[in-house]
Amino acid sequence: MIALSLLQLLVIAAFAPLVQGAMKVMRARLQGRPGPSAVQPYRDLAKLWRKESILPDGVSPIAIVAPGIALGVALTLAAALPLAVPGIPSLGEIVSLIFLLALSRFALGLAALDSRSAFAGMAASREQTIAALVEPTLLVALLGAAALGRGTQLSALLHLPFGLAGLLAIGAFFLVLLAETARVPIDNQETHYELTMIHEGLSLEFSGWQLALVQAASYVRQLSFLLLAGLLLPGGTAWTLAAWVIVFAALVTVVETLFAKVRLFEVPQLLASAFVLAAASIALRLLGATL
Amino acid sequence: MTLRLFGVGATWGVSLLGAWLAFVAATHGPATLVSIPAAIPALALDVGVTPLAAPFLGLLAMLGVAVGAWCLRGDRPVDAALISGFVAAMLFVLVARSVAAFVLAWELMALVSAFLVAADHGRRSVRRATFVYLVVGQGGALFILVALLLLASQAAGPAFSDIARSAAALPVGIRMAALVLALIGFGSKAGLLPLHFWLPRAHPVAPPGASALLSGAMLKVALYGLCIVAFELAAPAPTAWSIALVVIGTVSAIGGVLYALVDHDLKRLLAYHSVENVGIITIGIGVALLARSSGAITLATLALIAALFHAVNHGLFKALLFMGAGIVAKTQGTVDLEKLGGLWGRLPWTAPLFLVGCAAIVALPPFNGFASEWLTFQSLIGGFRLADPATRIVLLGATAGLALTGGLAAACFVKVFGVAFLGRSRRPKQSHASEHEQERFDGTTLAQVLLASACALLGLIPALAVVPLVRISAATLGAPLSLGTAVAPLAALPILPIALVVLPAAGMLACLALVAHRGLRRVPTWTCGSPVTPSAQYTATAFSKPLRLIFAFVLRPEHRRLVETGPSSWFPARIVYQIESRDLIDEAARRVGALALHAARRSRALQSGSLRLYLAYAVAAVGIVVVLARR
Incomplete structure (x- = not known):
């Protein structure tokens, strides 16, 4: 079983940069640009991996190990999804995965503050702020199965009856996905203007193979979240899941094309509405409405 | 030095006792160890263990060992001695099994810890913190006393085992009253909102070893009190x-x-x-x-x-x-x-x-x-x-x-x-002497x-x-x-x-491994070309x-910005930016406190110093008691 989930981890890790590249192409086409090749992220990672790493003077070992922790967390998330196997019993558990995601943010946030750069510190502050607001929504949106008494395993989400409650949950989860994968309207991956970056700002002081690790971590996390969104929707076969991933990836690029990034202090409103959706979804299930 | 060693030794000794009691409590279930009868049955002192006390005793033992080690070097010798007394008092609370024993232990704990909070009593803020701590502590103790007496008055005796036996048969009203009183009393000691305001004042001013115990152990002792009332003395809640x-x-x-x-x-x-x-x-x-x-x-x-x-x-x-x-x-x-x-x-x-x-x-x-x-x-x-x-x-x-x-x-x-x-x-200059050691x-x-x-x-x-x-x-x-x-x-x-x-x-x-294998180049942080200064950090x-x-709707931050301009208004000489969030409940408590002090000052009029007036008070009091007792 461990071998199977390791295989799953490798497959997700292998495809994660392709998904990132494909989303870039899709968005470029929507905006009337030719865009880069879909395999560009692989080339970028390979190039960065060969380069030396440079860190600011006098940083602590935390800044050295933080990229490794971030990638380890993302890979654990990928291994925990109930795809190849019904999920390693104690790993694919919703609450613990949320604590796990906090581990990677904690390490990257400390590394950012360690770098002595105000921009990195600003990014760490904003990342923690948004994470604190996202966490309740993420948890509540994924608790649909638990509300029906089926426990907090991710695998319990697979056979959930889909109705209004499911629809509300996926709406909430979509907004969480935008926040967690650093997408417009909450963040912007493409920006190189320091005052507006959040997730990109965290990796500002990393370079070379360390930057490759940080970027690989965010690609793997992105694909894992897309897969998680697919699990919330009806289907259950590998093909429907792949279809849902494509649909969601397309949806993200459409949102990125149609909307502008909102001001930082409007993000809470957006996330609050996501929380209301998630809470309404679970309240429907808790109160026993079988809509 | 002897005082310090005595303190450390006593703390470790009490911790060992706590560890043993935790073991007994966890394995042997409810057991009465010592029972001291009193002429007035209500004052009987029972000491024993219940399974519920075991985790708290265990925690106290672990903290006692660590704080004892801390006291070998840290804190003043007199604090080390007080800390051993504090640990012993908390242990006493955890094994008290009758109303009188519990209240006695509780007061001991409050008193010894107040000395620790007041350790640095030369500072006004510390004296104030101690005062607030004592006021809230004694107010809370009063609620706890009333709750326990209310429960004991309906039971066969003041021992906790007697109270527990008759708890289920109590009318819901009495159980509810006791639980609400206990929640106020223990909640204030544990630092639950809205009675937490003494905590951020008192814990920081104590010596570190004592702060560790105040936050680490004493709050848990208060929660233990809440637990025994909820799970034993007034169950079911x-x-x-x-x-x-x-x-x-x-x-x-x-x-x-x-x-x-x-x-x-x-x-x-x-x-x-x-x-x-x-x-x-x-x-x-x-x-x-x-x-x-x-x-x-x-x-x-x-x-x-x-x-x-x-x-x-x-x-x-x-x-x-x-x-x-x-x-x-x-x-x-x-x-x-x-x-x-x-x-x-x-x-x-x-x-x-x-x-x-x-x-x-x-x-x-x-x-x-x-x-x-x-x-x-x-x-x-x-x-x-x-x-x-x-x-x-x-x-x-x-x-x-x-x-x-x-x-x-x-x-x-x-x-x-x-x-x-x-x-x-x-900090611009390395000002503190021991900073470089x-x-x-x-x-x-x-x-x-x-x-x-x-x-x-x-x-x-x-x-x-x-x-x-x-x-x-x-x-x-x-x-x-x-x-x-x-x-x-x-x-x-x-x-x-x-x-x-x-x-x-x-x-x-x-x-x-990668750093060891491929090395790492270190360069100054890039700060857009300007020199790297510590004040540029976030x-x-x-x-x-x-x-x-x-969260401004809760925190209500207040900004103060002071710009001192030099020769030109475009180049300020100094900017002071201060921001402060006021704890709303702390403000309210301050107002209530001021009102209470004001009322106390007004009631001074009753204390005229005249002997005849005091005799009249005494006669009136006796009269009221007689009238009440006749009914």
């Missing part, structure tokens, strides 16, 4: 009270962490985090009571395990963090985050140990905070299947609130560790090593605590003992922390600004 407990716990958790987030005094911030964690423990107790009253005994056991485990864990990591803060205060001369920075290199022992405490308090795997917060979440989510729809919605709210608390706590400790320990020192390994370091290893050990192998806690909770709730494996979360817990951190740990090692105020603005 009405649903409305249990729901109130969950709501108050959630509000305390969120409120505590919000005020911690905007506070930049390291010690006060840690005190606010105690409010948060006491809230989390209270949620667990509330869920256990709710589940028991609806017959879900397995869930009740799970929730009680979560609450007791988190009580132990919070005791360990909070003591560790207060000790770290004590070292920072001693070596740097300040605990203001805005003046710190770059302590990682200067405190090679304290910094990594403090990091362990930070990771544990924000519940990162694989540390002990994760195991117990995870269990708390599991019991809340398990409560979604309780019968009452209102209960379900409250538990849903508590789940979301707890998740928010977790996120805010993570933000707060990234701020604390990142600003104080990482980066570069923010290399940190050496001594008793204070040993204490932190002990606590940090306990945090890691209980996190990696939670079974060490959970196995005895299953027994203890089952015995407290009257559940079957064989339930350990029947509870799904408990079955998953042993491998969970390790499974979660295998890959991150591998990534960490891979990074270290500050604690700036770090918490987004959350301060988002």
